[in-house]
Structures are given as C-alpha cells and as structure tokens.
Amino acid sequence: MSEKTKILLKEKHMPKAWYNIMADMPNLPKPPLHPGTKQPVGPDDLSPIFPMGLIGQEVTQERWVEIPEEVQEIYRLWRPTPLHRAHRLEKALDTPAKIYYKYEGASPAGSHKLNTAVPQVYYNKKEGIKRLATETGAGQWGVALSQACNFFGLECTVYMVKVSYHQKPYRRTMMQIFGSEVFASPSEHTNSGRAILKADPDSLGSLGIAISEAVEDAAGRGDTNYALGSVLNHVILHQTVIGLEAKEQLEKVDAYPDVVIACCGGGSNFGGTAFPFAYDKIVKGAKVKLVAAEPSACPTLTRGHFGYDFGDVAGFTPLLWMYTLGKEFMPPGIHAGGLRYHGDSPLLSQLVHDGIAEARAFGQTAVFESALVFAKSEGIIPAPESSHAIHAAVQEALAAKEAGEARTILFNLSGHGLLDLPSYDTYLEGKLIDYPLPEENLKEALKKLPQV
Amino acid sequence: MSEKTKILLKEKHMPKAWYNIMADMPNLPKPPLHPGTKQPVGPDDLSPIFPMGLIGQEVTQERWVEIPEEVQEIYRLWRPTPLHRAHRLEKALDTPAKIYYKYEGASPAGSHKLNTAVPQVYYNKKEGIKRLATETGAGQWGVALSQACNFFGLECTVYMVKVSYHQKPYRRTMMQIFGSEVFASPSEHTNSGRAILKADPDSLGSLGIAISEAVEDAAGRGDTNYALGSVLNHVILHQTVIGLEAKEQLEKVDAYPDVVIACCGGGSNFGGTAFPFAYDKIVKGAKVKLVAAEPSACPTLTRGHFGYDFGDVAGFTPLLWMYTLGKEFMPPGIHAGGLRYHGDSPLLSQLVHDGIAEARAFGQTAVFESALVFAKSEGIIPAPESSHAIHAAVQEALAAKEAGEARTILFNLSGHGLLDLPSYDTYLEGKLIDYPLPEENLKEALKKLPQV
Known part of the structure; x- marks a missing residue:
C-alpha cells in the first residue's frame, strides 16, 4: 500500500475564491420569474428576504468570487477537509479501481451544509x-x-x-x-x-x-x-470549496477522476463537488463523468419535467427553470430526508439537460447495503443521503472490475450518519423497504405545473 | 491571527512505537495480586482471558514498544488526529493563554478508545x-x-x-x-x-x-x-500515540505546554495524553503540570485510598495497587458515565502519589457550562467526559489571565458528544444538578477494602 490513506491540504492552500460555473456554461438556465407577474425577478423582488451580497452572487457571471477572510477564518475550524483513499473499500470490492472520497462530515455540523x-x-x-x-x-x-x-x-x-x-x-x-x-x-x-x-x-x-x-x-x-440551504446559485457557489479542494488533493497524488459522484437533493452538494470538474470538462475537454445520485422514490433528474416550477409548495417563491416532479408531488418517507425535494438547482438541471452531468436513481435498500459495506471497510457510518453516492461509487467500482480497468472514482461523503442511527436499526431489523414511485401522484403533480 | 487553526501531521510522521512509562517511573506500583492466593499474578493466571502479546506489554519495562504495521494501517484511517489551536475559545475567555486541544473524537468510533x-x-x-x-x-x-x-x-x-x-x-x-x-x-x-x-x-x-x-x-x-478498555498498563501504553503526536505537533509551532490536561475515569485517556510529557518531567526535568480532571461525584484520585483493591465489584479480578473509593462505592448517576469508576490505573495512581501528576475534581454543572462555552467557540460538541478536561483548561486559562501570563495549555478532547445530546437537553432545560459526594457510602466502601 504505497499511497497514503488520507490526503491532507495545508490551511494556506485552502481555496481563496469560490468557482462560479455561470461563467462557463454553454447555456444558462432561463431566469427566475416573479410568482405574480411572471416577469424575470430583479434585486428589489429579493431584497426583503436576502442581503444584496447574496443577491449579487445569485446573478454574477464572474468566474471567481473571493471568499472573505472572516469566512475563511471560520472555515479553518474544519477545512480543508481530508480526502481519503478508500484502500479498504477497494479491497472489500476486489476492484482495480482507485476510490477516493472527500469527507465533509468532518465539519462540526456533521455535513457540507x-x-x-x-x-x-x-x-x-x-x-x-x-x-x-x-x-x-x-x-x-x-x-x-x-x-x-x-x-x-x-x-x-x-x-x-x-x-x-x-x-x-x-x-x-x-x-x-x-x-x-x-x-x-x-x-x-x-x-x-x-x-x-x-x-x-x-x-x-x-x-x-x-x-x-x-x-x-x-x-x-x-x-x-x-x-x-440548497437549490439557489449562491448556495452552490459556496459549496464549490469541496470540489476545488478535492482537485488540489488529487493533484498531490497525480490522480484525476474518471468519474465524480455526489448525492443530489436540491443540488448544492452535487454542484459543490462536481462543478469544479465540470469546468475541466467544458473548458478543457476533460473526459470526466459527473454523476448525481438520487433516490428512485424522488427521481427529480431522472423522471422530472424540465421547465418552470415553484420552489415551494405554497407557490410563494419565484418560478425556477429546473427539473421538477411538480410541487405537489409527495415523495414516500425514505430515510434520506434531505433528498426528498420535488425540484432541483437550475444550474444543475441545465447541465443535466445539456448532457454535461448525468443522474442515476437508486432504491434505499440497495443504498443501505452499500452503506454497510462502506462503514465496515472505512469505519465511518455515512448519512443515508451520502450513501446514495457511495452506492453509485460501488457500482462504478464493480463496473471497473468487470472491465478490468483501474479507473479513478471520486465521491463526496457529504455527512456522517451518527444522528441517523434509528434508520440503520430499521435496516438491521430487516424492516427497510423500497417504496415504489407513486406514479399516479407524479402524473397528477406534473399536470398541475404552472403555465408560463 | 498568525498561527494556523489546525496543526496537522503527515501519516509518515505518525509514531512507530508506543511509549512505556514503566521504563522511567521513580517508583513502580506494587504488583497485582491473585484474588485468591494474594500472591503476585504471573502470566499463567492471565492467559485464560488475555493473549501473551498483551500480557507481555502489561509487564515489560522496555521504554518503546513497536506498533505493528497491521495496527498502523488501521490507525491511518483517522490518525494522526489534528491538534487545534483554540483561537476562538481564547478570545471568548479573553485570556493571554495559548490553548491547544488534541481531537480524538475524530476517530470513527468517536473517541480515543x-x-x-x-x-x-x-x-x-x-x-x-x-x-x-x-x-x-x-x-x-x-x-x-x-x-x-x-x-x-x-x-x-x-x-x-x-x-x-x-x-x-x-x-x-x-x-x-x-x-x-x-x-x-x-x-x-x-x-x-x-x-x-x-x-x-x-x-x-x-x-x-x-x-x-x-x-x-x-x-x-x-x-x-x-x-x-482502560486501567491496565497495556491499555495506557496504546493510548500514548495521543501524547506522542501532540508533542510532535506542538514542536512544529515551537510550543511546549505549561500544563497538560485530560479527563480521568480509569486513566487510559489521561495516561495516553500525559505520559509522554511525564517522560520530559521525570527524565529531563521539564516544568510541566500534568492535571487529571475527574468528577467530584466520583473523586478517585482526590479522595480515594492508595492501596490494594479489586478492579471489579464481584472481586474476580486481581488486586490492583491504586487509588480507590472502594469497589462497593456507588457513584451518583452523573452524565459522564465513562468517569464513574471506583479505581484507577495503577501507573497513574503511583505518579499522583509521587507528585508527578495531580488531580482536580469538578461538579457536572460547572463542567457543562464550560462545555457550552467550548461548543459555541470551537463548534465541536464535546462528550460529557471530555468536558471535564475542558473545564480544567478554562480554569487554567482564566488563572493565566489573572496572572497576566501567556501560558501554554494543552488538553485532550477525547470524544465528541453527538450521542450524548440528551444530557445537553437536561442542562438546557435547567434540570442538571450537582450530586454531592455520598460521604456515608464512601466511608462504608473504604471500610470494606480487602485485607492484604
């Protein structure tokens, strides 16, 4: 085992700016619309509830947005987070793939949020x-x-x-x-x-x-x-510290991923992890697959409609241009509560629509099985949400084994599962079930999409 | 803020050997005695329940014991653990002291164990x-x-x-x-x-x-x-990776502690943290205070008797030479369950008796107050056990302020409190109480100490 287990970054090498993918997207999403007038929203529409600093980040097309020193100072309490080489998981899967995971559960809040x-x-x-x-x-x-x-x-x-x-x-x-x-x-x-x-x-x-x-x-x-906590452009912008650090850490061991994976609810975890690699793909032609892992019980990217919808159920928010299951879609009560959202980030939705990122949906029993394999190999008990990314990574590793190729896989372990242990109890007791997608409910919800 | 927040150590600088304080103690504890014959126990007495590899470590007086590569490989999943400079805690206390804490809660088990x-x-x-x-x-x-x-x-x-x-x-x-x-x-x-x-x-x-x-x-x-999980010599030996790493990390920033603090139940957390510094004190004459923080509801080191006692309640184990409250002492139900032990490590007991280490006892309401100050400054919610060390560190920092001296304080944050949140609920609801030491119970328990 020549390569180390954890690839650390010095605090002085923590990113000094967030990456804004709006600077490089071939097509930008259509603008958010005012829920009443159906006209594009302006700063004045948002200023009653958001500060101008964030409204500016919501629309800027500058590639790099400086991280204020006061923010960096707090980030340093837990950042840069470690990048782990999953030696023991690779061995458990008997795969020639190299599996790396970025560990955002190391934050004192327990997740990337x-x-x-x-x-x-x-x-x-x-x-x-x-x-x-x-x-x-x-x-x-x-x-x-x-x-x-x-x-x-x-x-x-x-x-x-x-x-x-x-x-x-x-x-x-x-x-x-x-x-x-x-x-x-x-x-x-x-x-x-x-x-x-x-x-x-x-x-x-x-x-x-x-x-x-x-x-x-x-x-x-x-x-x-x-x-x-997710969906909006400025939220994803802030999360790009994850992918930026991961790129730097992989460079330290002369590695570059064939595939980058993160779980996806509203899109900030996926965007934060994958967008710095999407830059390589769009601007430099890098051949990297970007895979969003979502629950098959709430398959926004794989089964949703691409168009305008409200961000909330009551219809107070602006209309967002995104993949949506319809705001009235009622996802079953899966354990990955953070992935039960009817819509998705407009930026990510556009990239999926344009074929730059892709999505895969998984049932929760398969996800928990992979979570157990991971916990037993690497020691960390993952959050049910993050376990969707683990499951996608396991599938990629097994595909690499099938192909006999030493592919490089990166995923983000967005949070630990120490406060989700009752869900593991359900799994260990054999009581965890896969909920079928409520097709009728989905059909009805999609019928009620707003007319624009 | 010139000094970084986390002092990291590369995996290749992880200690390759554990430190055995038995090589350097001015006085060794008296030997464990067989519970039946009251004669010193030999390897044959222990071999029905322990492997020879550990029995050897229990008695060896070699200063360094090599850490097998198979153990190092697992250690690398989370070690070396970070050493944090508690910039924000220092500011909250308005102290000239420099406070460092080693974070053993970073292990996937959540503690140093x-x-x-x-x-x-x-x-x-x-x-x-x-x-x-x-x-x-x-x-x-x-x-x-x-x-x-x-x-x-x-x-x-x-x-x-x-x-x-x-x-x-x-x-x-x-x-x-x-x-x-x-x-x-x-x-x-x-x-x-x-x-x-x-x-x-x-x-x-x-x-x-x-x-x-x-x-x-x-x-x-x-x-x-x-x-x-504690008390015995080989257990403490293994834990010395904590103090050995901390010393190396402090050297990287040209610091050396005036005081080293850890909480103390059976002694492995304290011994693991402090014994590498005890070496400096015994062998090189370093002026460093070594402070064991224990609960006033179970004050083994501050109120116990120094002599032979059983390690367990039933009297199956060998008689150990240690500070003890008497095996029949019933400590009140404090939230730091890991510190409710009637005895203590013989090695640590001897060092306290010889004045090389010292002990302080704290009530749990004061301990939880310091835990909250720490959580709000540094972000990490500490285990109730570890919070005893935090409280001692806070007291040292305030004493340094009183004296106007920029003292250097090191403590071990032995575990996080994410699975102890109901105890915090009790505190936040104002229902946490300090239990007085049950003096009568203690008197009775001490009367029943075994005659040797």
Whole structure:
C-alpha cells in the first residue's frame, strides 16, 4: 500500500475564491420569474428576504468570487477537509479501481451544509441583519445555520417540521446548544402556521409549510432575513470549496477522476463537488463523468419535467427553470430526508439537460447495503443521503472490475450518519423497504405545473 | 491571527512505537495480586482471558514498544488526529493563554478508545483467538471494540448495562452495524447473569455485573478472550500515540505546554495524553503540570485510598495497587458515565502519589457550562467526559489571565458528544444538578477494602 490513506491540504492552500460555473456554461438556465407577474425577478423582488451580497452572487457571471477572510477564518475550524483513499473499500470490492472520497462530515455540523451557512450569515451580518429565519426537515440545515449564526452573533429561528421535531430530537438539541430558537412547524408564531393548525390541529407539518412560516417571519421583520440551504446559485457557489479542494488533493497524488459522484437533493452538494470538474470538462475537454445520485422514490433528474416550477409548495417563491416532479408531488418517507425535494438547482438541471452531468436513481435498500459495506471497510457510518453516492461509487467500482480497468472514482461523503442511527436499526431489523414511485401522484403533480 | 487553526501531521510522521512509562517511573506500583492466593499474578493466571502479546506489554519495562504495521494501517484511517489551536475559545475567555486541544473524537468510533481496541484485537487474532467478549456502560468502549473486531474479522460479544441498552440505543446500533452481538446485561447467557435475574428479574444491571458476564463468557470458551478498555498498563501504553503526536505537533509551532490536561475515569485517556510529557518531567526535568480532571461525584484520585483493591465489584479480578473509593462505592448517576469508576490505573495512581501528576475534581454543572462555552467557540460538541478536561483548561486559562501570563495549555478532547445530546437537553432545560459526594457510602466502601 504505497499511497497514503488520507490526503491532507495545508490551511494556506485552502481555496481563496469560490468557482462560479455561470461563467462557463454553454447555456444558462432561463431566469427566475416573479410568482405574480411572471416577469424575470430583479434585486428589489429579493431584497426583503436576502442581503444584496447574496443577491449579487445569485446573478454574477464572474468566474471567481473571493471568499472573505472572516469566512475563511471560520472555515479553518474544519477545512480543508481530508480526502481519503478508500484502500479498504477497494479491497472489500476486489476492484482495480482507485476510490477516493472527500469527507465533509468532518465539519462540526456533521455535513457540507456549513460551507454555505457561514458565508450566508456573514453577508447578512455585514448588511446589518440581526436575525435569520429558516426551515429544516431532518435538521442538517438547521444545525448548520444555527452554528453559523452563533459564530457571527446573529439570532436564529428555525421552523422544524413537527414530525422530525419530536422523532429526531438530537438535531433539535444541537440547534439549541448553539442558541437557536426552534419551533415545531406548523407553529402558533406565524399566520400560515396558525391557519394550518386551525384546519388541522394535529398536522405533522411538512417542509413546504415550514418554508412558508420562515419566509413569512423574515418578510415581516426589518431586522430578519431568510436563508435557504440548497437549490439557489449562491448556495452552490459556496459549496464549490469541496470540489476545488478535492482537485488540489488529487493533484498531490497525480490522480484525476474518471468519474465524480455526489448525492443530489436540491443540488448544492452535487454542484459543490462536481462543478469544479465540470469546468475541466467544458473548458478543457476533460473526459470526466459527473454523476448525481438520487433516490428512485424522488427521481427529480431522472423522471422530472424540465421547465418552470415553484420552489415551494405554497407557490410563494419565484418560478425556477429546473427539473421538477411538480410541487405537489409527495415523495414516500425514505430515510434520506434531505433528498426528498420535488425540484432541483437550475444550474444543475441545465447541465443535466445539456448532457454535461448525468443522474442515476437508486432504491434505499440497495443504498443501505452499500452503506454497510462502506462503514465496515472505512469505519465511518455515512448519512443515508451520502450513501446514495457511495452506492453509485460501488457500482462504478464493480463496473471497473468487470472491465478490468483501474479507473479513478471520486465521491463526496457529504455527512456522517451518527444522528441517523434509528434508520440503520430499521435496516438491521430487516424492516427497510423500497417504496415504489407513486406514479399516479407524479402524473397528477406534473399536470398541475404552472403555465408560463 | 498568525498561527494556523489546525496543526496537522503527515501519516509518515505518525509514531512507530508506543511509549512505556514503566521504563522511567521513580517508583513502580506494587504488583497485582491473585484474588485468591494474594500472591503476585504471573502470566499463567492471565492467559485464560488475555493473549501473551498483551500480557507481555502489561509487564515489560522496555521504554518503546513497536506498533505493528497491521495496527498502523488501521490507525491511518483517522490518525494522526489534528491538534487545534483554540483561537476562538481564547478570545471568548479573553485570556493571554495559548490553548491547544488534541481531537480524538475524530476517530470513527468517536473517541480515543479505538487506539487500544485495534491493537488488542490484533494481538488476540495473532494468537488464534476468534472471538472477544467485553462489557460496556454508555457504549464508547463497546463501539470501539466492535469496530476493531470488524476490521480484523473477529466476532465480538458485548454485555451492555441494561439501563443504557434501553436508554441509549444509538451506540448499541453502532455496535450492531459493525457486526457485534449485543446483550442487555444481566442476560440469560451466563451463570452470573442468570443468578442476578433470578434474584431480581427487573435488575437494570451495572458495569460490575457486565464485567462478570464478559469474563465468565471469555473464560468458558477456548476461542474467546476478554478485553478491557482502560486501567491496565497495556491499555495506557496504546493510548500514548495521543501524547506522542501532540508533542510532535506542538514542536512544529515551537510550543511546549505549561500544563497538560485530560479527563480521568480509569486513566487510559489521561495516561495516553500525559505520559509522554511525564517522560520530559521525570527524565529531563521539564516544568510541566500534568492535571487529571475527574468528577467530584466520583473523586478517585482526590479522595480515594492508595492501596490494594479489586478492579471489579464481584472481586474476580486481581488486586490492583491504586487509588480507590472502594469497589462497593456507588457513584451518583452523573452524565459522564465513562468517569464513574471506583479505581484507577495503577501507573497513574503511583505518579499522583509521587507528585508527578495531580488531580482536580469538578461538579457536572460547572463542567457543562464550560462545555457550552467550548461548543459555541470551537463548534465541536464535546462528550460529557471530555468536558471535564475542558473545564480544567478554562480554569487554567482564566488563572493565566489573572496572572497576566501567556501560558501554554494543552488538553485532550477525547470524544465528541453527538450521542450524548440528551444530557445537553437536561442542562438546557435547567434540570442538571450537582450530586454531592455520598460521604456515608464512601466511608462504608473504604471500610470494606480487602485485607492484604
């Protein structure tokens, strides 16, 4: 075993700028439209809930966007993250492939989400904002934003889907440790929450409802803005530290990937990992496959419609140009809660449409099987979301074995699964099932796409 | 901020040998005695449950013990661990002190315990053992041994104290992911378990009972040995990778600690961190304070008797020469379950007795307050056990401020608290209390110390 197990990067070699793929895309997505007028949105439409610093990043076509020193200082608490050579996984699969994984679970929030939470809070603070409101499902994003608000001294209010609030109390506790106020959503704190509770006092909540509450909270107070953990351009921009570091680390061992893999819910994890390699592909003609791994129970990129749709269920957000299953599509309750989103990043959607990136969908029992193989080889218990990327990597490694080729595979392990252990219990007890795609529900949801 | 946040070590600079303090101690502890004959134990007394490789390490006085390459290969999955400069904690405390912490929670088991689990399994495998039995309380040790057995392909059976088995299912799931068989103790699988259950079918179990079950299991099967996570000399030997790496990392930034701090239950975390610095103190006359942080509810080093006592409650183990509160002392149910042990490592006990190391005891509310300050500054949520070391470091930093001196403080953050979040809930809800030391119980327990 000549090559080391972990390829580390010195802090001074951490990227100083984020990579903006809008500078290099052959086709840009069509612009977001105002939900009322159906005209392209301008900065004034967004400024009630976002700071100008982030609105500027949402539209800029500059290739490189400087990372402020204050953000770098916080990044250095856990970045650069290690790149692991998965020697033991390779041996377990008996593959000639070289498998590398970037480990974003090394962040104190336990996932890649902190990479964007920190700059989002920084730009809000810079413009005098005192408080942020957001929603969270299983809690990864809520934890990351809570940590970032704590680092910069902002208040944070998180509307957490009620069923998770009660069933997954660990991440709620993490948010509270960092000083956040966490409400089970629907809550009595907003009009939209009260309306839902009036109609159904026992409502378990949904991400759609929680978004409505957080946006209403932010829009109603001058000192408060809203923050989103995926989908938008600026979010993906911030995540490109992942792929930029990984490229540098692979260079240190004279490696370049044949395939780059990440799981995909709203697209920020995939975009952050793969876009720096998409640059090589678009600009320099590099032959690298970029694979987004999504759940077959919520197959936005592999089964969705390419067109305009709302980002939320209520239809408050701008219309985004993207792959969508329809905002009313109700995905089954898979354990990878972070991948249950009806839409996807417009940037990623466009790249998939143009054939620069591709997507594959997997059922959760196969995903958990690969997660177990990974945990037993490499020691780290992966998050159910990240395990989709592991499964795709395992398939690639087995294909390389079949072909007898020493291909190089890179994937991003976006988070650890230490707070997802009840899902592993379900698997170990033999109770995990694959949900079929609810075809009728999908057909209905696609019928109701907005007319533009 | 001129100095970097994390001081990393290359894999090739990972220690190649463990440090054995027995080579340098001014006085060695008196030898362990056979529980029946009260004569010093020999290898034959231990060989039914330990491999000769570990028995040899228990008694060797060689200063350096080579780390086998097979062990180093597994260590490289997470070692060398980072040394952090706690810039943000220093700022929060407004101290001129430089605070460094070694982060052993970076291991896939989440604590330092994996450092000894791996070599213990290695030496057992080398001598043909197919299966290990052990006990665990809250589960840190059970998780580490499960991972290590999985890496080397040994079977593992863990007797987990019943109350934890039901109240803390997350760590049980981790053990099962790595293929271990986990029994709630007292169990129906051993004579000692059955006897307890016959007398009290509702017994919640205790570490003492679980040890009895694991030892009985190991002694009764030729293919099975027993493994212990702390106290013994070979366990501490393995943990010295922590302090050896930390010394090397501090050298890289031209620093040397005025004080080295670690929490202390059975002593392996403290010994592993501090003994390489004790070498400097004993052999080279370095002026470094070595501080063991223990709970005031179980103050073995600060209030215990120095003499012979059993390691377990039932009195099966050899008599160890150590500080002890008496094996029948019942510590209150503090959240730092890993520090609730009546005795302590004989090596550490001797060093404390000889004034080379010292101990301080803290109540858990003060400890949790410091844990929160740390989490909010550095981002990492610490284990309740490790938070005792944080609290001692905070006190040292404030003393340095008082004195106006830029002292250098090193502590070991032995584990993260991601599976201890219910304890933080108790703190955040204002329900955490300091238990007074049960003085009467202690007096009675000390009266019953064995006569030698």
